Amino acid sequence: MTLRAENLTKRYRQGEKEVVALSGFTYAFPPGATAVVGPSGSGKTTLLNLLAGFDLPTEGGVYLGDTPLHALSEDERAGVRLRHMGFVFQQWNLIPTLTALENVAFPLLLAGWPRRARLKRAAELLEKVGLEARLHHLPSRLSGGEQQRVALARALALDPPILFADEPTGNLDLEAREQVANLLFALGEARTLVLVTHDLELAQRAGRILHLKGGRLVREEAPQAKG
């Protein structure tokens, strides 16, 4: 299932002025990791918001296979996200009143899985990210790196073909950053991973790097060395 953006454009109206956050972005994301880099304000988050259906484009469209995401209703887009997409944000990913295990099980709850199956699957996923000893911790009792690993496990709960990450290592120290990045690339390998980051070193590990500037796709780069 390919993710495709066609002439994706987002303009914000701010009083009299108009801000063009993204302009004519066209790209078909191949399987594997694609990093999106660019200076602050270049439209990276805007792009991700549109690709994930959080927001609707001013012009152009997003296609998941043959489905035009931008033509779906709010709730239909939510359904598409649930079934086909996983997310890791920069921080505050987790539901604070739920334990690590319950957080990972949450998408399964939305998908209507029975409780036992949910908890079993969630425990397996947490084991994959090395958190089998933290199942019943609340997010406030986890370190930043651990929280991001829980978020990663949760993103994979329904085994989605597409994975989005917006600065997933932005708030972590060196060691945790390495650990989360390794997991991200390992678990995202067989999927379409869209990784928004400032971290060029991290971007280098992706199969492709898209450079955004002023809301435009200015360069596509394929690094030699792959993680």
Add this chain to the structure above:
Amino acid sequence: MELFLLVLRNLLARPVRSLLTLLGVLVATASMVLFLSFGEGLRRALFQELSRVGPAIQVVPEGAEGFVFGGLPEISPETLKALEEAGRALGVRAVVPTLFLTRGGFDPSTSFLFQGLPEGTPPDLLYPGLKAREGRLIPSEGGAVVGAKVAKRSGLALGSLLRLSPRLALEVEGVLEETGGLADNLIFVPLRVLQEALGTENVTAVLVALSPGQKAEAVARALEEAVPGVKAQTTSEVMRFAERALRISDLVRFGISLVALVVGGLLVANTVMMSVYERVREFGVMRALGARRGFIFRLVLLEALLLALLGGALGLGLGGAASYAINLYTLDQVGLALSAVTPRLGLFALGVALGLGLLAGLLPAYHASRIPVVEALGRV
């Protein structure tokens, strides 16, 4: 069910706030239950009493419908005579003029309700099954026969003196057996003594006892036809009238408790709205993960419903306990369970609590479910 667990987690995450809100609803519901329980208690007591009286007709002056205990004596001797004649013509069992007089104040042990009956009329004509425990059943000219509870409450025994007015004292000649009814609280005296004490020749009401097989409704209409200026009420008419009066007083009492309920509702709305504002990011994450708007809506609404229902149920319990305590006191003092938390009152209270939660939750729930995902995610 799973949603319920999520809601519970959130409420438990802020235990003090949840508890305070719960207390607010609890107090509001308890006060409403207690207020309304008086109406239910009165209703129950009156209807038990009236159904015991059996087929009888009360004749009162026109425009004085309802209960005879309080009215002024306005039925003149002429009217009484006309009623007696009409009654004879209709073949009724007895026509009994009666007069009520209350003496005393707020202290139940020194307040008395006298009922005057014509000389020689046995009280058990009006209150079937009444028996004397000690002494006489029918008072003589200078005497009184007291109900079981009055006797106990005020320490009256055979030979005690009852002061009716500064010049007039009656000797207790009989103490009645307890019946559990109204008669337990009455003091029966000769009608003429009460009339003298009040300086009137009139009576408050005329009670008509029916012969077997007579239809109360028909006799009542015939009496009204024969004697102008009176209203003849059958027992069921009195009940209907009482029901109407009680319903009005229910409304008034509900109106008063509405203030507390509104405050309780606002408390819930405020708590839930606050929790929504604090959780915008959380809702954004849920939506990002694939939760539909309806999911968020239900999550928030359920929180309000849970708070309101839980508070309501506990309030109902507290109101019931308070009602029980009040009844212990009034049963001891006046022999009446004044307050009753009936099943329908319980259901009503829970219904009100549910409605409260619904009203308090709708706006925050709608608000929470409408926050755009990008905006929600952008907030921390």
